[in-house]
Each structure stands twice: as C-alpha cells, then as structure tokens.
Amino acid sequence: MAETLLRIRGLTKAYPGVVANDDVSFDIREGEIHALLGENGAGKSTLVKMIYGLVAPDRGGMELRGAPFAPGKPSEARRAGVAMVFQHFSLFDALDVAENVALGMENPPKARDLARQIRDVSETYGLPLDPHRIVGTLSAGERQRVEIIRCLLQDPGLLIMDEPTSVLTPQEVDILFETLRKLRSEGTAILYISHKLEEIRSLCDHATILRLGKKVATCTPSETSARELAEMMVGSSFAAPQARAHQAGAVRLELRGLTLPAPGAFGTPLRDVSMQVAGGEVLGIGGVAGNGQDELLAALSGERLAPAGSVWLEGRDVSREGPVARRDAGLLTGPEERLGHAAAPDMSLIENGVLTASRRKRLVRRGFIDWPRAKSFAEDVIERFDVRTPGPHVAARALSGGNLQKFVMGREIVQEPEVLVVNQPTWGVDAAAAAAIRQALLDLAAQGAAVVVISQDLDELMQIADRFAALNEGRLSPARPVAELNIERIGLMMGGAHDLETAHAAK
Amino acid sequence: MIRLEKRPQPSQAWTLATPVLAVGATMIAGGILFAVLGADPLVAIRTIFWDPLFNPQFAGFTRPQLLVKAAPLILIAIGLSIGFRAGVWNIGAEGQYIMGAVCGAAAGLALYPSESVLVFPLMILAGALGGWAWAMIPAVLKVRFGTNEILVSLMLVYVAENVLASVSSGLLRNPEGRGFPGSRNFRNWEAAHNAELIPGTGMHWGVVAAFIAVILAYVLMARHIQGFNIRLTGEAPRAARFAGVSPARIVLVCLGTAGLLAGLAGLFEVTGPAGQISIDFNSGYGFTAIIVAFLGRLHPVGILLAGLLMALTYIGGELAQLMLGLPGASIQLFQGMLLFFLLAMDVFTNYRLRLGRAEVA
Numbered sequence: 001m002a003e004t005l006l007r008i009r010g011l012t013k014a015y016p017g018v019v020a021n022d023d024v025s026f027d028i029r030e031g032e033i034h035a036l037l038g039e040n041g042a043g044k045s046t047l048v049k050m051i052y053g054l055v056a057p058d059r060g061g062m063e064l065r066g067a068p069f070a071p072g073k074p075s076e077a078r079r080a081g082v083a084m085v086f087q088h089f090s091l092f093d094a095l096d097v098a099e100n101v102a103l104g105m106e107n108p109p110k111a112r113d114l115a116r117q118i119r120d121v122s123e124t125y126g127l128p129l130d131p132h133r134i135v136g137t138l139s140a141g142e143r144q145r146v147e148i149i150r151c152l153l154q155d156p157g158l159l160i161m162d163e164p165t166s167v168l169t170p171q172e173v174d175i176l177f178e179t180l181r182k183l184r185s186e187g188t189a190i191l192y193i194s195h196k197l198e199e200i201r202s203l204c205d206h207a208t209i210l211r212l213g214k215k216v217a218t219c220t221p222s223e224t225s226a227r228e229l230a231e232m233m234v235g236s237s238f239a240a241p242q243a244r245a246h247q248a249g250a251v252r253l254e255l256r257g258l259t260l261p262a263p264g265a266f267g268t269p270l271r272d273v274s275m276q277v278a279g280g281e282v283l284g285i286g287g288v289a290g291n292g293q294d295e296l297l298a299a300l301s302g303e304r305l306a307p308a309g310s311v312w313l314e315g316r317d318v319s320r321e322g323p324v325a326r327r328d329a330g331l332l333t334g335p336e337e338r339l340g341h342a343a344a345p346d347m348s349l350i351e352n353g354v355l356t357a358s359r360r361k362r363l364v365r366r367g368f369i370d371w372p373r374a375k376s377f378a379e380d381v382i383e384r385f386d387v388r389t390p391g392p393h394v395a396a397r398a399l400s401g402g403n404l405q406k407f408v409m410g411r412e413i414v415q416e417p418e419v420l421v422v423n424q425p426t427w428g429v430d431a432a433a434a435a436a437i438r439q440a441l442l443d444l445a446a447q448g449a450a451v452v453v454i455s456q457d458l459d460e461l462m463q464i465a466d467r468f469a470a471l472n473e474g475r476l477s478p479a480r481p482v483a484e485l486n487i488e489r490i491g492l493m494m495g496g497a498h499d500l501e502t503a504h505a506a507k
Numbered sequence: 508m509i510r511l512e513k514r515p516q517p518s519q520a521w522t523l524a525t526p527v528l529a530v531g532a533t534m535i536a537g538g539i540l541f542a543v544l545g546a547d548p549l550v551a552i553r554t555i556f557w558d559p560l561f562n563p564q565f566a567g568f569t570r571p572q573l574l575v576k577a578a579p580l581i582l583i584a585i586g587l588s589i590g591f592r593a594g595v596w597n598i599g600a601e602g603q604y605i606m607g608a609v610c611g612a613a614a615g616l617a618l619y620p621s622e623s624v625l626v627f628p629l630m631i632l633a634g635a636l637g638g639w640a641w642a643m644i645p646a647v648l649k650v651r652f653g654t655n656e657i658l659v660s661l662m663l664v665y666v667a668e669n670v671l672a673s674v675s676s677g678l679l680r681n682p683e684g685r686g687f688p689g690s691r692n693f694r695n696w697e698a699a700h701n702a703e704l705i706p707g708t709g710m711h712w713g714v715v716a717a718f719i720a721v722i723l724a725y726v727l728m729a730r731h732i733q734g735f736n737i738r739l740t741g742e743a744p745r746a747a748r749f750a751g752v753s754p755a756r757i758v759l760v761c762l763g764t765a766g767l768l769a770g771l772a773g774l775f776e777v778t779g780p781a782g783q784i785s786i787d788f789n790s791g792y793g794f795t796a797i798i799v800a801f802l803g804r805l806h807p808v809g810i811l812l813a814g815l816l817m818a819l820t821y822i823g824g825e826l827a828q829l830m831l832g833l834p835g836a837s838i839q840l841f842q843g844m845l846l847f848f849l850l851a852m853d854v855f856t857n858y859r860l861r862l863g864r865a866e867v868a
Contacts, residue, residue, distance in 0.1 A: 061820040301749060302747050302751070303749055322751050322753070323748075323749060323750065323751035324750075324751035325751075325822055327751070333749075335749060339742075339743075340745050340746060340751055341745045341746055341747060342745050342746065342749065343743075344739055344742045344743035344746045345742070345743060345746075346742050346743075347738070347739070347742055347743075351735070351739075354732075354735060355746060355749075355750045356749075356750060364732045367731055367732055367733065368730050368731055368732070369730055369731065369735060371730075384721065395515070395517070397515070461707060499760065
C-alpha cells in the first residue's frame with residue numbers, strides 16, 4: 001500500500017453567508033489520481049485554493065509527507081512540491097512558450113537550457129510542444145500543455161488540475177489522460193477536479209465527493225457506477241417531491257426540435273431541443289452549468305433568432321422575432337448574469353426598469369420616456385420585492401448581488417407575463433429572499449402563466465417545479481412529472497443516461 | 508503608496524468639477540510652457556482667454572468670431588457625442604465636413620446664377636446628404652463586414668481631402684477665376700450666401716443650426732427612447748441586446764447623424780465664413796470637435812460651453828501668435844493639454860484616490 005502524501009484534516013472555510021468547506025478530511029496517497037467531484041458551488045475550488053496557499057483555512061490543517069503543511073502563499077506550496085494547473089490559463093499571448101514557462105518559475109534556467117528541458121519533458125510525457133512557438137498561436141489544448149510543462153519542470157509531488165478537460169477536444173483529452181497515467185506510474189500524485197463522471201471512472205483511483213461544502217464519501221470510482229456517483233454528488237438529503245395541485249391549461253410555450261450552433265468557441269450548441277409548457281405549470285430545467293443553459297435562454301428571449309418553426313408562443317411561430325416583439329407577445333425572460341446582461345451596471349434602477357418594461361408598462365409614449373411613470377414602476381418593484389436600496393436613482397452596480405437579483409426578477413414578474421423563463425433565479429440570494437422569489441414564481445403560475453425555471457439547484461427545482469427535465473450537452477431530456485422522480489432517475493437524466501448511451505455504443 | 512478605489516457609482520460632483528479643474532490645470536501647465544518660450548505666462552493666458560472678449564482694441568473684431576468658430580465645432584461635436592455615447596467611434600468628422608461642403612456647394616453652383624429663394628435650402632439639403640453619405644461608408648462596412656469604424660472613417664478623411672483638392676482645381680473651379688484654383692465666391696451671390704443675420708454678432712444660419720442641434724440632442728438623450736437605447740448600447744452592449752436594441756441600427760443611426768451634422772457644418776462654413784471651395788478650405792474643425800465632445804462630457808449643454816471655450820482658445824491663440832510672437836505649434840499643444848488633463852481628471856469621477864499601503868485582502 002502506498003504512503004499517504006497529503007493528509008487533509010477538518011478543513012473549514014466560511015465566507016460571509018456561506019460555508020464553502022465544512023470539516024473536510026481525506027487523504028491523497030503517493031502516485032494516485034484522486035478525483036474531487038461535486039456540483040458547481042460544492043466547495044471544490046475553495047478546497048484546492050487552500051491546498052495551493054491562495055486561501056487560509058479558518059480551522060483544520062494539512063500534513064504533507066507527515067510534516068505540517070500550511071502554505072501562506074502559492075510560492076510556498078510550490079516549494080513544498082505542490083503544483084496547480086488552473087482552469088483559466090495565465091499566459092502572455094505575445095511571448096513564446098519558453099518565455100511563458102520561465103515567467104512562472106522561481107529560478108528560471110538560461111533560455112537555451114530551458115528550451116532543451118521543455119523539449120525533454122514534452123517528449124517524455126507525450127505532450128508535443130515547440131518551445132519557440134508564440135503562445136497567441138496555440139490552441140486551448142496546447143496552452144494547457146504549457147501550463148502542465150511549467151508545473152512538471154518543478155518536479156512536483158502533487159499536481160492539482162482544475163477541470164482540465166473543459167476546454168479540450170476529445171483527441172486532446174486522450175493525450176492528456178496518457179500523460180496523467182504516465183505521471184502516476186512515476187509516483188506523482190494528481191488531484192483531479194471535475195464533474196464529468198465517465199472521465200473520473202476511467203482515470204481516477206479514488207474519488208472524494210463534496211456536496212454543499214461537506215465531504216459526502218470517498219470511493220473507488222472504477223467500482224462505482226456513474227449513476228451512483230451522480231446520486232452522491234446530488235446528495236442523499238434529497239426530499240421526495242410532492243405533487244402540487246395545479247391545473248394545466250393550454251400549451252403556451254413550445255419548442256419543436258430547436259437546433260442552434262454554439263455562439264462562440266466555448267459555447268454549447270443546442271441539439272434538437274423540444275418541450276411544451278402549459279399555462280399554470282412550472283417546468284424545471286436542471287443540469288450542470290455549461291450544458292446549454294445560457295444558450296437556451298438566449299434562444300427564448302429572442303437575443304438569438306432560431307430557425308423558423310422551432311419556437312412557438314401561444315400557437316404562433318415567434319422563432320424569427322426579436323426580444324421586443326416577444327415581450328409584446330407576453331414572453332419575458334430573466335438571464336443568469338445580472339450585471340451587464342439583465343441590467344446595465346452604471347444606469348439607475350429607474351433606467352433599468354425601462355430596459356425591459358418600456359412597452360408592457362407603457363413607460364414610453366410616442367417615443368418619449370415618461371420618467372415619472374418609470375420611477376413609480378421602479379418603486380413598485382423595489383417595494384414588492386423588498387429590494388434594499390437608498391432609492392430608485394441608485395446605479396445598479398451599487399446594489400448587492402442578491403438585491404439586484406430581486407430587482408431584475410421583480411421587474412419581469414411585476415409585468416405579469418404570459419410566459420416567464422428565468423435562469424438561476426435565486427443565485428446568490430439569501431434564503432428569505434430566495435423563498436420570496438420562488439413564491440412569486442409559483443403565484444405567477446397560479447394566475448395561469450407558464451413558467452420555466454432553469455437552475456442548478458435541484459432542491460429549488462423539486463420545490464417549485466411540476467415537471468422536470470435536464471440539459472446535458474445541449475440536449476434536453478423529456479420532461480417528467482416531479483412526483484415520479486427519485487434520485488436515481490434524476491442522476492440518469494442529468495448525465496447518467498448519456499453515459500449509459502456511450503457505454504452501449506462502446507459495446 | 509497611492510491606490511485607486513472604484514466608487515460604487517460615478518460621482519456627480521466630480522462629473523461637474525473635472526472640466527473646470529482640467530481648464531485650470533491647462534492654464535498652469537500652459538503658463539509654464541509659454542514662460543519657457545520666453546513669454547510672460549500671465550500676459551499669454553490673458554491674451555488667450557480675456558482679450559478676445561473684452562480688450563477694447565480687438566474685441567469688436569474678435570467677439571463675433573467666437574460664434575463663427577464655435578458653431579461648426581458645436582454642430583459636429585453634438586453629432587459625434589451621440590455616437591461616442593453608444594461606443595461608435597467616428598474619428599472622420601473632418602471628412603464628412605469636407606464632403607458636406609463639396610456636395611452642398613456643387614448643388615448650388617449647378618444652379619448658378621439663379622436667384623431663387625430655394626437655392627440655399629437646396630444647398631443645405633445637399634450638404635447634409637453629402638456628410639451623411641460619407642459617414643454611411645464606415646457604417647455600412649462595419650455592419651456588413653465588421654470593419655473598424657475608427658480606421659475607416661479616419662482614412663476617408665484623407666480621401667475627402669483629395670476630393671476637395673481635385674474639385675477646387677477642376678470640377679468646381681470658378682470659370683471666371685483666370686485659372687486660379689477655387690470655386691466662385693458665395694459672398695458675391697445673394698441667393699447662396701450664408702450671411703450674418705444680425706450685423707456685428709457673427710450670428711449666421713450655422714449658429715442657429717448649432718443651437719437647434721443642442722436642444723434636439725438634449726431632448727433625444729434625456730427623454731427619447733432612441734437616446735436611451737444609444738446610451739444603453741454604450742454602457743452595456745449585452746443588456747442592450749437583451750432589451751431588444753439592434754446593434755447594427757445603432758451604428759447606422761449614430762454615424763448617420765454625425766455625418767449629417769458635420770455635412771451641415773461644412774455647408775454653412777463654405778457659404779459663409781469661408782466663402783468658397785478651395786484647397787485649404789478645411790481647418791481641422793472635425794478633429795477639434797472630438798476634443799469639444801469630450802470636454803463637454805458628451806452632454807449637449809456641456810458641448811455648447813466647451814465649443815465656446817475651444818473657439819476662444821482658437822481666437823485667443825491667434826491673437827497670442829500675433830501679439831506675443833508665440834509659435835503656432837505651442838497653441839496646438841495648449842489645446843492638446845486641455846484634452847489630456849480632462850481625460851486624466853476623468854479617472855476621479857469613477858475612482859477615489861487612497862493614500863497609504865494596500866491592505867492585504
């Protein structure tokens with residue numbers, strides 16, 4: 001049995017309003033690939049920041065090879081043999097590979113020696129990279145190799161990798177995995193952070209699962225099914241949802257095979273998304289972040305036009321209509337990003353009210369803005385949603401995240417939409433305010449509106465949704481009534497089903 | 508250590524104070540510059556800022572010049588400011604100004620020697636259209652192909668300058684001018700002359716147009732939904748798209764308006780103070796208007812005041828060259844300082860200065 005390399009004992013870190021890590025303990029052995037698994041916001045990042053010396057724990061401690069280990073800054077962690085490859089690279093586009101590597105080292109060797117070392121390492125570990133290439137010309141996968149090589153040159157005992165495959169192509173993922181296996185065979189321990197279950201099952205020796213800042217379990221992923229992993233990730237505190245009495249009316253919003261290419265290099269394409277939402281019901285859409293949530297919202301709000309015949313509102317094809325026409329027709333939306341997307345940071349709350357309510361609330365007459373009316377609309381939202389602000393003239397960016405969220409959610413709900421689609425409606429909002437927003441969404445549905453809530457908070461979805469569907473790589477699963485759901489089914493819908501599908505294909 | 512800390516929201520007081528502080532700082536730095544050049548700094552500053560308005564010897568001549576110089580600056584700057592608010596960077600107003608003058612003059616000269624009252628309105632229309640069309644080139648290229656409007660509009664200034672040189676010695680040359688380059692003089696043609704409306708004040712149709720533009724721009728930006736959309740696009744492009752604003756439309760509207768107003772300024776200049784199309788007709792109003800727009804905080808009333816101030820430094824600068832023998836370049840340097848200090852002071856609107864060591868977070 002291999003020796004323990006890093007022993008983590010009771011690490012706790014609290015931020016105002018949230019405990020990011022609560023008494024987390026586990027061991028990483030020499031020469032193993034150890035997965036750190038959890039949903040967004042489970043506390044993975046905070047934990048590795050503590051190991052890498054970026055954040056100091058409130059309580060608890062670590063031992064490295066039996067000696068106390070409490071790095072005050074990353075350079076101390078590096079000296080002790082801990083290296084980290086971040087999800088977002090810190091490289092200079094205008095410099096070449098060798099120069100970038102040198103910038104990240106404590107005592108860089110001479111340029112010619114360094115170039116030779118880079119070649120050696122890149123050959124040894126199967127990471128093809130020319131030290132004289134300019135970084136600006138490299139692909140995301142090649143940039144990651146620069147970061148990895150920078151770490152390997154310091155001969156680390158523990159290599160931390162934060163969601164390394166999120167920016168890679170499948171071929172690049174294969175190359176990376178070969179490298180990681182080779183490192184393991186040479187005795188380097190790797191802490192591998194991810195929420196992709198199949199990757200972890202094929203690569204990792206052990207997995208520690210975090211949920212809401214607490215360690216749920218440590219298991220051997222190759223002996224655990226993807227479904228079981230998903231269940232542990234989502235949590236056993238899952239309360240069986242109750243069927244809520246509601247009377248579904250006629251279908252108000254319908255998607256028919258909506259397919260849209262990815263908006264940018266790191267966007268997610270929407271693949272054949274179909275759904276129906278009736279008046280009076282709440283459809284909850286779950287899924288891990290980055291599986292098409294933003295893209296789905298943009299296609300519904302009208303920011304991105306969809307192919308004709310794919311978006312139907314009250315039986316009318318609105319695919320080719322922009323946000324203004326869709327609002328007129330009763331379809332309102334609330335994007336996830338508050339500052340800069342749902343609201344203009346430097347504009348007042350009054351002006352931010354005009355942003356989406358100008359026509360439905362008749363704040364504009366013959367092209368001229370009725371400022372007194374706009375002010376009373378903003379005041380109405382502030383009062384009904386208990387937005388804490390000195391007044392409606394305050395700039396949006398001066399509000400706390402939770403208060404601004406209440407304002408932008410309230411702005412749409414006060415307009416009494418026929419169909420409302422919101423993404424992460426209670427993200428960063430305190431518990432009382434989150435409950436108020438959820439209640440407002442339920443009230444809206446009770447009045448006959450069709451409500452779609454996209455969220456990564458499963459508890460929230462179970463609490464308010466009548467039916468549940470999950471987004472996975474831009475595909476939307478068929479919606480099921482929440483009363484029929486159990487944790488196993490949800491795990492399947494959120495990723496398990498897709499994993500099984502590929503497993504079948506492999507056979 | 509000095510640290511800048513972002514304010515929760517832009518400071519109202521600093522927004523108003525920065526132009527005043529910038530003018531003050533320019534006077535101090537400019538005074539040092541003039542002293543180094545061997546002039547008495549106090550006399551130089553007085554010659555630039557005071558004498559053009561109140562010196563009994565020159566004021567009679569220089570005071571009307573204030574409106575004559577300020578009008579094109581204000582007219583162009585108003586147009587530019589609308590685009591700058593939306594993040595549309597039209598740097599080519601000088602070219603739009605030239606093309607407005609050329610097109611307006613050409614439309615008039617085609618009718619020479621008609622004495623119809625319709626000649627001047629027709630010229631105004633042609634001038635506005637000329638400037639608009641010239642601005643549509645970068646606008647359409649940006650919308651269709653995503654080109655950079657800064658580069659395209661700036662390049663088109665040099666094209667316009669060559670068009671100007673060509674027509675003043677070719678197409679629009681005065682047939683009775685004994686072969687000298689330059690068009691007929693509009694001052695000698697009643698129907699096309701943009702004359703002083705009230706003698707001795709410098710008030711001409713261009714000044715009237717500038718005042719109307721200030722009022723309309725104020726109403727547009729403060730009250731109208733289009734003005735709101737323009738500001739929204741500049742402040743938060745994603746939020747603007749979410750609100751349903753078409754970015755392409757904003758580009759077309761902003762560049763079009765700026766071109767239209769610059770073209771008008773060119774037309775009023777060529778038919779009035781300049782009098783004719785000539786190779787050296789343009790005098791940099793289109794570029795100075797950029798400074799005026801920023802000096803006026805992109806606000807219509809601010810631009811009105813900034814235009815008058817800038818006109819004053821022009822007239823006073825000429826006076827200083829004449830009276831004190833200061834080189835022309837030093838006057839341009841002085842005007843450049845004004846923009847430099849304004850932009851530097853601008854930081855304080857959004858940031859607070861903190862002295863002392865940064866706390867470890």
